[in-house]
Amino acid sequence: MDSQEKLYSPISGYTILALCLIVLFSSILLLIGLRIPHFVFGVVLGIAFIPGFFFVNPNGSRVLVLFGKYVGTVKENGFFWVNPFYTRKKISLRAxxxxxxxxxxxxxxxxxxxxxxxxxxxxxxxxxxxxxxxxxxxxxxxxxxxxxxxxxxxxxxxxxxxxxxxxxxxxxxxxxxxxxxxxxxxxxxxxxxxxxxxxxxxxxxAEEIAGAMLRRQQATAIVAARHKIVEGAVSMVEMAIAEIGKKEIVDLDDERKAAMVSNLMVVLCADKDITPVVNSGTLHH
Known part of the structure; x- marks a missing residue:
């Protein structure tokens, strides 16, 4: 969309304020001193200028409209004066x-x-x-x-x-x-x-499914953790059997290897402490 905004440069409010005060007080003094009714117009004119004064703060603006027609936007900071018939809409430019x-x-x-x-x-x-x-x-x-x-x-x-x-x-x-x-x-x-x-x-x-989704996330995390535990346990069992065979600590046949693998996997993968059973007899009893 093409912008139709146009900047408007108003008259300094201090200059018009000084002129307004001069006209107003001069008319009042002349009206009182000379008692000439025509100076009433000077007083009315000075009062009529007052609605035209306004301030624009930093990062502020005033949109000026005259009888439904867009005149311009004042973005300059300070004290200004415009036609008193202008309507002024305040729009902040701050974030x-x-x-x-x-x-x-x-x-x-x-x-x-x-x-x-x-x-x-x-x-x-x-x-x-x-x-x-x-x-x-x-x-x-x-x-x-x-x-x-x-x-x-x-x-x-x-x-x-x-x-x-x-x-x-x-x-x-x-x-x-x-x-x-x-x-x-x-x-x-x-x-x-x-x-x-x-x-x-x-x-x-949402609240109605939050509990179910939390349990699903927990289950997924448990499965992932178990997967890592099993991977580690298999590596440890494989290493243990290899070291036993390499150092010839005991001669393990297939049946004994299977028993050892089973026992080690139970110990390494269990989520609770294992209570060992001590065999005081031979390996076969």
């Missing part, structure tokens, strides 16, 4: 934070999740913010909520159900945040809004 509410949506594979976004934004085009949308602050809130809902439906929460997913909401935050920022910027460009940063502020499974 603002917006922390959206947590909304319940479905991810790419249908799981209900809770998600919110943190947005840093500011007004870039005062004309668009003032006239292209009805309320630009509410527009930011509504469009951000819509962008978050669309984003959540574009990715799975994790890759437990979709192992082929390269980017997920939980693991691919950089890519997801970049997508989110682009999506919000496209939606808010009509209102002259510039996005400085957009990122996911909260992400979790």
């Amino acid at each position: 603002r934070n917006f922390d959206s509410e947590r909304v319940k949506v479905n991810d790419n594979i249908g799981n209900p999740i809770m998600i919110s976004v943190i947005l840093v934004w500011r007004v870039r085009d005062t004309f668009a913010a003032a006239f292209e949308v009805d309320d630009y602050e509410n527009f930011v809130r509504v469009q951000t909520d819509a962008a978050v809902r669309k984003l959540a439906g574009s990715y799975p929460y994790d890759n437990f159900d979709d192992e082929q997913a390269e980017i997920t909401l939980r693991s691919g935050l950089d890519s997801v945040n970049e997508h989110l920022e682009k999506e919000i910027e496209e939606r808010l460009s009509i209102a002259g809004i510039e996005i400085l940063e957009a990122r996911i502020g909260y992400l979790a499974y």
Whole structure:
């Protein structure tokens, strides 16, 4: 969208204030001293100038409108005076934070999740913010909520159900945040809004499935840990049998090797302490 914003350079308020005070007090003194009614117009004129004064703070602006016609935007800081018939709409140019509410949506594979976004934004085009949308602050809130809902439906929460997913909401935050920022910027460009940063502020499974998903994650972690334990145990058993045979500590036939492998695997893979049984007889009893 092409910007229709145009800068307006108002008159210094100090100059007009000095002239206004001179006219006002001179008219009052002449009216009292000479008692000429015509000087009343000077008093009225001095009072009529007063509504034209205004301030513009740093990173602030005033959008000027005359009877429905856009005159321009004052972005210069200071004390100014303009035509008293101008309406002046204040628009801040400062960066603002917006922390959206947590909304319940479905991810790419249908799981209900809770998600919110943190947005840093500011007004870039005062004309668009003032006239292209009805309320630009509410527009930011509504469009951000819509962008978050669309984003959540574009990715799975994790890759437990979709192992082929390269980017997920939980693991691919950089890519997801970049997508989110682009999506919000496209939606808010009509209102002259510039996005400085957009990122996911909260992400979790919805309450009704959170318990089940936690148990699934725990089960997955246990399986992964057991897999590592078994791999290590097999290596240790293999090394033990090899060392026994190499040093000729005892001659193990296949039956004894099988018994030793079984006992060592039980000891190494058990999740509880093993109580050994001491054999006081021979190897065969």
